[in-house]
Amino acid sequence: MSLDKFLQSLHADTSESSQPDKEIDWEDAPLSYKLYRNLPVIPLSSEVPLKLIGHESPANPDLITIGHFLWHVYGLTQLSQYPVANAIKESERPLQIYRRFIPSGGGLYPNELYIYLKTKDVPVGVYHYDAAHHRLVLLRKGNFDSYMNQALGNRYDVSASFGIVFVSVMFWKNFYKYNNFAFRLQGLDTGVLIGQLLEVTKRFGYESDVYFQFLDRAVNHLLGVSDREESVYAVIPLSMEPTIWNNNGIYGEEGISADDLCRELPVIRHEHYVRSQKIKEFPMLTKMNEASMQNSTGAFRHVRALKHVDRGIQAIYMPRVERLSYDLASICRKRYSPESDFVLNKVTQTNVAALLQETASSFSYHNDLKGPLENVSRIFLYCCLNNVEGIPDGAYRYDNSAHLLRRVLPGDHRIWLQQGMSMDNVNLFQVPLCLHVVGDKDHLKSLIGYRGYRIQQMEAGMLVHRLLLTASAVGMGGRPLLGFNPSICDEIYNLAPQGKTCLIQIPIGHYRQRPRLEGGLHS
Numbered sequence: 001m002s003l004d005k006f007l008q009s010l011h012a013d014t015s016e017s018s019q020p021d022k023e024i025d026w027e028d029a030p031l032s033y034k035l036y037r038n039l040p041v042i043p044l045s046s047e048v049p050l051k052l053i054g055h056e057s058p059a060n061p062d063l064i065t066i067g068h069f070l071w072h073v074y075g076l077t078q079l080s081q082y083p084v085a086n087a088i089k090e091s092e093r094p095l096q097i098y099r100r101f102i103p104s105g106g107g108l109y110p111n112e113l114y115i116y117l118k119t120k121d122v123p124v125g126v127y128h129y130d131a132a133h134h135r136l137v138l139l140r141k142g143n144f145d146s147y148m149n150q151a152l153g154n155r156y157d158v159s160a161s162f163g164i165v166f167v168s169v170m171f172w173k174n175f176y177k178y179n180n181f182a183f184r185l186q187g188l189d190t191g192v193l194i195g196q197l198l199e200v201t202k203r204f205g206y207e208s209d210v211y212f213q214f215l216d217r218a219v220n221h222l223l224g225v226s227d228r229e230e231s232v233y234a235v236i237p238l239s240m241e242p243t244i245w246n247n248n249g250i251y252g253e254e255g256i257s258a259d260d261l262c263r264e265l266p267v268i269r270h271e272h273y274v275r276s277q278k279i280k281e282f283p284m285l286t287k288m289n290e291a292s293m294q295n296s297t298g299a300f301r302h303v304r305a306l307k308h309v310d311r312g313i314q315a316i317y318m319p320r321v322e323r324l325s326y327d328l329a330s331i332c333r334k335r336y337s338p339e340s341d342f343v344l345n346k347v348t349q350t351n352v353a354a355l356l357q358e359t360a361s362s363f364s365y366h367n368d369l370k371g372p373l374e375n376v377s378r379i380f381l382y383c384c385l386n387n388v389e390g391i392p393d394g395a396y397r398y399d400n401s402a403h404l405l406r407r408v409l410p411g412d413h414r415i416w417l418q419q420g421m422s423m424d425n426v427n428l429f430q431v432p433l434c435l436h437v438v439g440d441k442d443h444l445k446s447l448i449g450y451r452g453y454r455i456q457q458m459e460a461g462m463l464v465h466r467l468l469l470t471a472s473a474v475g476m477g478g479r480p481l482l483g484f485n486p487s488i489c490d491e492i493y494n495l496a497p498q499g500k501t502c503l504i505q506i507p508i509g510h511y512r513q514r515p516r517l518e519g520g521l522h523s
Contacts, residue, residue: 003291006284007443007453010184011486011501028276030173032098032109033076033132035273040138041130042122044070052328058205058240061162063121065204070129072200072329074113074193077101081517098521100131101332102196103468103480105185110173111193112230114166114223116144126223139224140268147264150256151218152211152235153297155368161237166223167193170230171289172274175282183285184482187454188504190233191461196332197236198365198462199469203328209243209366211235212455213300213448215258216293224268231289233454243366255297292451303369303447303455305377308397308498314407315399316391318353323361326473333520335472337479338511342430345510349390351474352433353403355508356381358470360400363463369455378444379459379503381467382493384413384434395492408493416492417505420485431507435478436489437463441501460503471508478508 001009044067052072059065071077078099097107104110113129117136125141145158158164167190174189175182194210201208212234219232237243294300359381369378381398383405385391393412396405418428428434437460444452464480471478482504489495489502 001284003288003450006180006183006288007445007450010181011503024177025278028176028278030170030176030274030276030279031132032107032173033130034112034128034170035130035132036128036137036139037271037273039270041133042127042136042138044134044136046134048072048075050329052200052203053325054203055205061119061206061238061240063119066115066117066119066163067134069200069204070113070115071134072101072203072332073197074100074102074111074129075131075134076521078333079519079521083515101329101335102192102465103335103337104189104192105174105482106177108174108177110169110171110182110186110189112168112170113193114139114168114232116148116164116166116222118143118162128223139270140222140265144222144265147218147222147261148235150261150297151215151222151258152368153213153215153255153300155300156209156211156237156243158237160241160243161239163238165197165236165238166219166232167197167234167236168223168225168230168232170274171282171285172229172276172279175285176276176280180282180284181482182282183288184457187233187457188461188464188480188482190454191458191463192465193461194234194236194458195462195465199328199362199465201238207239207242208236209368211237211368212458213294213368213451215256215261215295215297217258217295218261221262221265221267224270226269227289227293228286233458257297258293258295288450288453292449292454294451299449300368301448303378303444303452308380310397310406315402316396316405316407318356318403318405319350320403321350321354321357324354324358324470324473328469331469331472335468336477336511336513337468338477338509339425339479340427341511341514342427342477342479342507342509343512344387344430344432347388347432347476347509349388351476352385352388352391354474355433355467355470355476356398356400356405357403358473359463359466360398362466362470365462378456379437379439379463380500381463382408382436382438382489382502384417384436384492385432386412386414387432397493413492416488417484420488421481422483422485426479426481426507428507431509433508435467435506435508436493436502437504437506438493438495438500439503441495441499456503464504464506467506467508475510476508477511478506481505481507
């Protein structure tokens, strides 16, 4: 299968990509966290703060604070037990899942966190965040400022940061269940994790920048990971002061190559444990990762904004509401993903205004895809609304610059949305708000090659994360769904003439929690 056809199949026919008839060996499932063996470890404080409201000034980035930071981003936070649906035998054990503050497709958490840390109370070097034991594992000791400056194309002064977070994907962790469809899930899961990292960064008062473009092999080489099983998707420097962007950085001109940079450091390979005894090949994921890599800083690009052409469309101006102020940790614990437990309750125009305004306002972030003076939008929010007080039923595009809804198609579209579902796990007739994240149909490929696909999925995941947090803050729940027919949604919103498509569907509404036992994993 060609790479273009592969990407097309991920969106056009999700059942083909995921191969639902494939037998899954649940007993040989991988762990949801990576465990290194026989390496120096540094325990982190388990006395984590249970509230995250915000610092008036940046928190001191010492070992204790870094531990708190990492736990709120990606630590194990809860243990949940659910009764097995349609259980036949009384002996069938309840489903037990270790949760984190963020959602993940199937609860599999394919990502890993690494950090290049420069603080006084630990050796300067590169560490893996061991979420299972809440500790740091030292992978490579030393100062790598110059190395990372070059890996980022001299677009950032690494010496100004106290740390750099690397977000990677371990391909097998959800390939074992979702087969090739894992490639789409991994990008979205990575975006959700980045979204959480940026929100936690704000609460600690740090400054952050997201780099989607870097020399992949050089960064993987620094961490000692094999790009045949794992690869870094995003590099995020952390600092105490706002970033001064280097306009002399390399964009579109030949400069540093990954192969040359790798020669500056010796190869390291560390033993790690994933539990699975039979790890199958995933050639399409490997091919896509290879095709997405940037081997020279000359491949770095700025990515243009996407434009909308609205003609003769009715606009509904939304009421301005105050920005929400909430305890991030509490909202993360409260966040809930309903399925059959949605209940149809009253939703007002003010509720919708707060949801959309807060989501859009909190989504702004620094990244390397735009120029220093650009305000670039590459993904957008559309929604089908029903039984919302003050807003006629219909399909809308949210215009965040004017804070209004532009009606694309009037009427109740729930029957079409329900028919487009590949599973009957959500009753959309019980849901007043069905939102869709929309992006370029060629997934930015014409601008940045195959790397554009995973960047688009990450940005979609980041927007979904903001949406779910805001829904939780206003007392509702959201359920991200990929098992839907995007062609139906594209037709409702008339996206084809604009070269756009729906990337993910998120029903949002009130809910009744299903029975479960839950306990916090903190002291």
